[in-house]
Amino acid sequence: MYGPGYRGGWGAHHAVGFAIVHLVVFVLIVALILLVLFALWRWLGRRYPPAVAATIPAAAMAAPSDALAVVRMRYAHGEIDRDEFVRMSNDLGASSTSTGGSPPAVA
Numbered sequence: 001m002y003g004p005g006y007r008g009g010w011g012a013h014h015a016v017g018f019a020i021v022h023l024v025v026f027v028l029i030v031a032l033i034l035l036v037l038f039a040l041w042r043w044l045g046r047r048y049p050p051a052v053a054a055t056i057p058a059a060a061m062a063a064p065s066d067a068l069a070v071v072r073m074r075y076a077h078g079e080i081d082r083d084e085f086v087r088m089s090n091d092l093g094a095s096s097t098s099t100g101g102s103p104p105a106v107a
Helices: 012-045 064-076 082-091
Strands: none
Touching: 064 082
């Protein structure tokens, strides 16, 4: 019954098929893990995460060289008064000619 002509059970060709399926599944799992790690790395590598950046005004995310522009914008929005504007502008090294001699007019 279990002699040389026996065809029952799993043959060697099935073992190769299972090995290929397992290899493909393993490669897909590794690729998925790498994709998640890459996305996480890109998300954490930003200065601000996308959800936070959407709530911050563009002027607040400006480079330090644009600090005077931020001060001007805060003054224009009424967040700071004239004295504070002049003090901050002077602290940032702005001369009276670069600020126009006075803060921008508020409409």
